[in-house]
Amino acid sequence: MRVSIITGASSGIGRQMALLLDKTENCDEIWLVSRQADKLEETATLLNTKTRIIEADLSLNQSIYEIKKTLSELEPEIVSLVNTAGFGKAGVFEGISLEAQMNMIDLNCKSLMAITHICMPYMKRGSKVYEFASKAAFQPVPYMATYGATKAFVLSFSRALNRELQGKGIKVIAVCPGWTKTNFLSRAVKDDTIKRYDRFYTPDAVARSALKDMSRSKDISAHGLITKANMLASKLLPHKLVMTVWCKMQNK
Numbered sequence: 001m002r003v004s005i006i007t008g009a010s011s012g013i014g015r016q017m018a019l020l021l022d023k024t025e026n027c028d029e030i031w032l033v034s035r036q037a038d039k040l041e042e043t044a045t046l047l048n049t050k051t052r053i054i055e056a057d058l059s060l061n062q063s064i065y066e067i068k069k070t071l072s073e074l075e076p077e078i079v080s081l082v083n084t085a086g087f088g089k090a091g092v093f094e095g096i097s098l099e100a101q102m103n104m105i106d107l108n109c110k111s112l113m114a115i116t117h118i119c120m121p122y123m124k125r126g127s128k129v130y131e132f133a134s135k136a137a138f139q140p141v142p143y144m145a146t147y148g149a150t151k152a153f154v155l156s157f158s159r160a161l162n163r164e165l166q167g168k169g170i171k172v173i174a175v176c177p178g179w180t181k182t183n184f185l186s187r188a189v190k191d192d193t194i195k196r197y198d199r200f201y202t203p204d205a206v207a208r209s210a211l212k213d214m215s216r217s218k219d220i221s222a223h224g225l226i227t228k229a230n231m232l233a234s235k236l237l238p239h240k241l242v243m244t245v246w247c248k249m250q251n252k
């Protein structure tokens with residue numbers, strides 16, 4: 001059984017990835033994973049491929065072991081794995097609760113690595129892994145310090161794994177979106193810490209770029225001119241300067 005697995009498929013970029021893989025991958029099933037089964041059902045109604053709904057809080061180790069068990073029982077061939085489940089919190093460091101900070105690391109880093117690990121035995125030459133980082137991965141991000149650090153983890157992890165898996169013909173891409181119109185912001189921003197957003201992209205455009213960049217065997221997907229410019233600036237300029245520009249944008 002050929003399957004694609006999408007974490008965070010209940011909304012935003014994950015839902016768009018499901019819509020695109022439904023059309024482009026010849027799968028027997030698409031597995032949709034997140035905490036809200038009713039929202040996953042909504043995604044499922046938009047797809048032609050048969051779906052399997054997996055209601056799981058991926059920040060919990062138990063959820064990872066349950067999915068591992070399902071995999072060992074069904075032994076699917078995993079054609080695509082898409083790890084979009086993630087969240088951010090903006091604000092002064094000590095103002096964001098310890099629980100939220102730890103949960104961000106658990107979901108954005110630990111669960112992403114763990115899902116990739118448990119899926120790996122079911123991948124073959126040609127399998128694809130989309131790991132969702134952010135443009136925040138390219139530089140340290142004051143006032144989103146933990147979030148930026150989690151995404152730097154995803155970027156580093158994904159690129160290293162892509163190189164490691166070259167011989168096996170399995171491709172891994174770090175998708176690094178700029179600001180994108182999804183539910184992300186309502187969870188991330190609760191005050192006026194972030195005062196200026198350079199530009200918003202659509203989840204559809206981000207997802208399409210991810211597929212295109214994967215087909216070109218890139219190891220990073222950065223959609224849009226502003227995102228690409230951010231990536232370049234973070235490569236060329238001292239990070240102290242890049243942080244100063246970001247802080248000035250936010251009147252800090």
Ligand SMILES: NC(=O)c1ccc[n+]([C@@H]2O[C@H](COP(=O)([O-])OP(=O)(O)OC[C@H]3O[C@@H](n4cnc5c(N)ncnc54)[C@H](OP(=O)(O)O)[C@@H]3O)[C@@H](O)[C@H]2O)c1
Nearest residue numbers: 008010012013034035036058085086134179180182183184
């Ligand atoms: N939007 C942006 O501006 C932006 C920019 C750069 C990077 N990103 C990254 O892109 C990815 C997708 O975000 P998005 O913009 O599409 O935001 P979104 O609409 O809020 O989607 C986040 C997804 O993650 C799932 N999720 C959250 N906590 C979870 C948990 N504990 N266990 C399982 N699933 C969980 C949510 O589903 P449930 O609520 O149903 O669990 C939802 O499906 C994230 O990794 C985000 O960091 C977003």
